[in-house]
Amino acid sequence: MVKETKLQVEAIRNGSVIDHIPANVGIKILQLFNMHNMNERITIGLNLPSGALGHKDLIKIENIYLNKEQANQLALYAPQATVNQIEEYRVTNKLALALPDNIKRVFECPNSNCISHGEPVESQFHVQQRQEHVTLKCHYCEKVFSRDIVTEHK
Missing domain, CATH: 2.30.30.20 (Aspartate carbamoyltransferase regulatory subunit, C-terminal domain)
Incomplete structure (x- = not known):
C-alpha cells in the first residue's frame, strides 16, 4: 500500500515553525505569547494528523525567529514540540525544548x-x-x- 502524503499547511519562506504541539494547545500558545498581535503572517494548523501524537497543532510565523529562551518557554505547554527556523524554505536550525529555570x-x-x-x-x-x-x-x-x-x- 502506498502512503499518500499531502502538504496540509503551506510552507513559509523565512521564519519559525512550532511543530508537534499537542492538539488544542496551539491557540493557548498564540494568546499567552501574544503572537496574535505580531504584524507578520501566522499560519495555524489545528488538529492535524500526527503519527506520534494522533493529532497535533502547528504554528508558522513568517519573518520572526524564536530564540532558544523563547522556545524553551513553550515547553510548559508543549514539552515534545520542536521549533524549526526556516530560511529560503529550508530548515536551517532545530531547537529542542527544555523547561527554563x-x-x-x-x-x-x-x-x-x-x-x-x-x-x-x-x-x-x-x-x-x-x-x-x-x-x-x-x-x-x-x-x-x-x-x-x-x-x-x-
Whole structure:
C-alpha cells in the first residue's frame, strides 16, 4: 500500500515553525505569547494528523525567529514540540525544548495580593519540576502554583 502524503499547511519562506504541539494547545500558545498581535503572517494548523501524537497543532510565523529562551518557554505547554527556523524554505536550525529555570512576562501571578499587580514590574516565575509535575514559584510573593493554575489565570 502506498502512503499518500499531502502538504496540509503551506510552507513559509523565512521564519519559525512550532511543530508537534499537542492538539488544542496551539491557540493557548498564540494568546499567552501574544503572537496574535505580531504584524507578520501566522499560519495555524489545528488538529492535524500526527503519527506520534494522533493529532497535533502547528504554528508558522513568517519573518520572526524564536530564540532558544523563547522556545524553551513553550515547553510548559508543549514539552515534545520542536521549533524549526526556516530560511529560503529550508530548515536551517532545530531547537529542542527544555523547561527554563525562569519565565518572565508571559502571565501574571494568580495571587491577587502579589506586589507584581500594583507595581511596574515584569512578572517572573521560577520553574520547579519533580518528574512530570511542574510548579511555578512567583519571584515576588514566593507562592508556588501548579502550571495549570498559572497558565489558566492570564
